[in-house]
Amino acid sequence: MDAVVRELSYAQAIQEAMAIAMDMDERVFLMGEDIGVYGGAFQVTGDLVERYGSDRVIDTPISELGGAGVAVGAAVTGMRPIFEFQFSDFATLGMEQIVNQAAKMRFMLGGEVSVPLVMRFPAGSGTGAAAQHSQSLEAWLGHVPGLKVIQPATPHDAKGMLLAAVADPDPVMIFEHKLLYKMKGHVPEGHYTVPIGKAEIRREGRDLTIVATSIMVQKALDAAAVLEGEGIDIEVIDLRTIRPLDRQAVIDSVKKTSRLLCVYEAVKTLGIGAEVSALVAESEAFDYLDAPIVRLGGAETPIPYNPDLEKATVPQVPDIITAARDLVKGVR
Amino acid sequence: MAGASKAVMDSRANLPFVYRQYSPEQLREVLHKMYLIRRFEEGAEECYMRGLIHGTMHLSIGQEASAMGICMPLAEDDQITSTHRGHGHCIAKGAEVSRMFAEFFGKTTGYCKGRGGSMHIADVAKGNLGANGIVAGGIPIAVGAALSAKRMKTGKVVVSFFGDGANNEGAFHEALNMAAIWKLPVIFVCENNGYGMSTSTARSTAVKNIAERAAAYSMPGVIVNGNIFSEVAEASFKAVERARAGEGPTLIESKTYRHRGHSKSDRNRYRTKEEIEDWMANRDPIALFETELRDFGFIDDQGIQAIRDAVAKEIADGIEFAKASPAPDIAALADYVYTEHA
Ligand SMILES: Cc1ncc(C[n+]2csc(CCOP(=O)(O)OP(=O)(O)O)c2C)c(N)n1
Numbered sequence A: 001m002d003a004v005v006r007e008l009s010y011a012q013a014i015q016e017a018m019a020i021a022m023d024m025d026e027r028v029f030l031m032g033e034d035i036g037v038y039g040g041a042f043q044v045t046g047d048l049v050e051r052y053g054s055d056r057v058i059d060t061p062i063s064e065l066g067g068a069g070v071a072v073g074a075a076v077t078g079m080r081p082i083f084e085f086q087f088s089d090f091a092t093l094g095m096e097q098i099v100n101q102a103a104k105m106r107f108m109l110g111g112e113v114s115v116p117l118v119m120r121f122p123a124g125s126g127t128g129a130a131a132q133h134s135q136s137l138e139a140w141l142g143h144v145p146g147l148k149v150i151q152p153a154t155p156h157d158a159k160g161m162l163l164a165a166v167a168d169p170d171p172v173m174i175f176e177h178k179l180l181y182k183m184k185g186h187v188p189e190g191h192y193t194v195p196i197g198k199a200e201i202r203r204e205g206r207d208l209t210i211v212a213t214s215i216m217v218q219k220a221l222d223a224a225a226v227l228e229g230e231g232i233d234i235e236v237i238d239l240r241t242i243r244p245l246d247r248q249a250v251i252d253s254v255k256k257t258s259r260l261l262c263v264y265e266a267v268k269t270l271g272i273g274a275e276v277s278a279l280v281a282e283s284e285a286f287d288y289l290d291a292p293i294v295r296l297g298g299a300e301t302p303i304p305y306n307p308d309l310e311k312a313t314v315p316q317v318p319d320i321i322t323a324a325r326d327l328v329k330g331v332r
Numbered sequence B: 001m002a003g004a005s006k007a008v009m010d011s012r013a014n015l016p017f018v019y020r021q022y023s024p025e026q027l028r029e030v031l032h033k034m035y036l037i038r039r040f041e042e043g044a045e046e047c048y049m050r051g052l053i054h055g056t057m058h059l060s061i062g063q064e065a066s067a068m069g070i071c072m073p074l075a076e077d078d079q080i081t082s083t084h085r086g087h088g089h090c091i092a093k094g095a096e097v098s099r100m101f102a103e104f105f106g107k108t109t110g111y112c113k114g115r116g117g118s119m120h121i122a123d124v125a126k127g128n129l130g131a132n133g134i135v136a137g138g139i140p141i142a143v144g145a146a147l148s149a150k151r152m153k154t155g156k157v158v159v160s161f162f163g164d165g166a167n168n169e170g171a172f173h174e175a176l177n178m179a180a181i182w183k184l185p186v187i188f189v190c191e192n193n194g195y196g197m198s199t200s201t202a203r204s205t206a207v208k209n210i211a212e213r214a215a216a217y218s219m220p221g222v223i224v225n226g227n228i229f230s231e232v233a234e235a236s237f238k239a240v241e242r243a244r245a246g247e248g249p250t251l252i253e254s255k256t257y258r259h260r261g262h263s264k265s266d267r268n269r270y271r272t273k274e275e276i277e278d279w280m281a282n283r284d285p286i287a288l289f290e291t292e293l294r295d296f297g298f299i300d301d302q303g304i305q306a307i308r309d310a311v312a313k314e315i316a317d318g319i320e321f322a323k324a325s326p327a328p329d330i331a332a333l334a335d336y337v338y339t340e341h342a
């Protein structure tokens, strides 16, 4: 059986996870805009409406605030909604229910309720969709206690983390980079989970730790492969969860390599790179550092339409190569 | 209105509104612009297919009479807010297709200097405050522009275009209420093409006609056949008069249909081929208007051909202009994020 490794795309892996979740638990249902017969803007729900019916794969009107709130209400009262925002940018319209309600309800009511809610956010740039359809807003939600925020970087994790999210009693926000949807990779059959809150070492190395998120994990691996040819040995950590952060994984790696580069697509300042840098600076790993910490993040601009400008807005493999090489060689 | 002679006026007395209200030259210009919208979008679609334009686009083919009719009574400095399906609004409000193509090609000569693309097309000089990537995003902005017009006593009116899908966003309801309580010079134009992406209004909206929403905000709610130019222009004319007179907002529901899919990635699974073909064959707004113009003696076949030829040339020239224009400098990435200080 194992001789043939089954490959699925990232989008197919998510779809399979949602189907398994619905098979396992009657309470699970999907809600979102155009997730039924259209199959979702990115074809992630695909034909699930044909298999599970429109009572469990619910097309909402274009009403993000209301839709998010309905999902919160259903979650609090015994259902297990998986709510899709058509683009992560539209989280801005649902923010009230996510931040003021879903995140705090259990706390405010002294533990009397939980909010077992999953929300999915297709995110990121690279599709030419310009400033209002290309943002990376995960750190916004990562700032809110009460939420869990994950960014699976592979088809394997997309499935396993979604199933972990559905099983989780608290609200889990999943940011899926749109350019990953077509990425193929090994995805085991059946039910399995990948834990929320655990980072993964994607590549072991001695000279430098790159902490990357989402699509930047693959870019960091590509950069590491190039630099291997120059004798530079890079460790790549896939953070996977940005709240709660796997501090220990980062600390342990930096203690080993003595250098840290953070790579993420979201706007550089006040983001995940600042948090990872600070956690190292506050820990015993600080004493092991041989060089200043470097962050590579998105430019301090909205995402432009022009494709060359768009590419220049977020870190690309050559940028990672240059930054990593300079860091290891002590160039400042 | 260009002063038509009394004899001409009398002979037109039984014709629909626009044929009484506007001169033959003005009406021929409307046909010209409708063709310009149609051919612009066909041209953009073709450039997209050939990989010359990236991203996505939402075509308004089939909705040209709505854009033109609403903009007909507007003055050059009146303002509009538009939608993701905004090419027609932009041209109807006076934009040049060359600079629109340039924007789609990501060039510095484009209306947004290559930063916005199709979904953010604008022409601020002509009063178009911009298409919008956010459904219903432009509706409250139009109310704000109308507040400015009232406070600054500019006499401007503002039109907010949006789709049927937008009427279920909170922003729509909040905006209509404020426009009503403050009696602002704004006209809400719902271009109801039957679907928000794949979701029909029957599945998304509790009322049968979106114009019925007007009652909740104490403003007139008017339904027009959005594929008949004269009907749309007449409703817009009345709403503009009311707004300019300080009597407050109007909601116009313009019932129409988009021939193309929602965007470039639509497989049209939520509607039938027969439905699409029926609208294309029997209710094409350009064909309907052209027939009326011809029947009423405002244009002959030669005149129609001349318009088509002129439009074809404008489109070809526009694409050439876009191709030949410079791309933005990567070093200019951070331009326009904030206002430059001298
Ligand atoms: C707030 C928000 N939600 C969802 C979308 C995705 N989206 C873009 S256009 C569209 C359908 C809009 O339908 P309608 O308002 O009827 O306009 P039409 O496309 O028919 O012109 C959707 C769901 C969006 N851009 N913004």
Ligand SMILES: [Mg+2]
Pocket: B163, B164, B165, B191, B192, B193, B194, B195, B196, B197
């Ligand atoms: Mg619509």
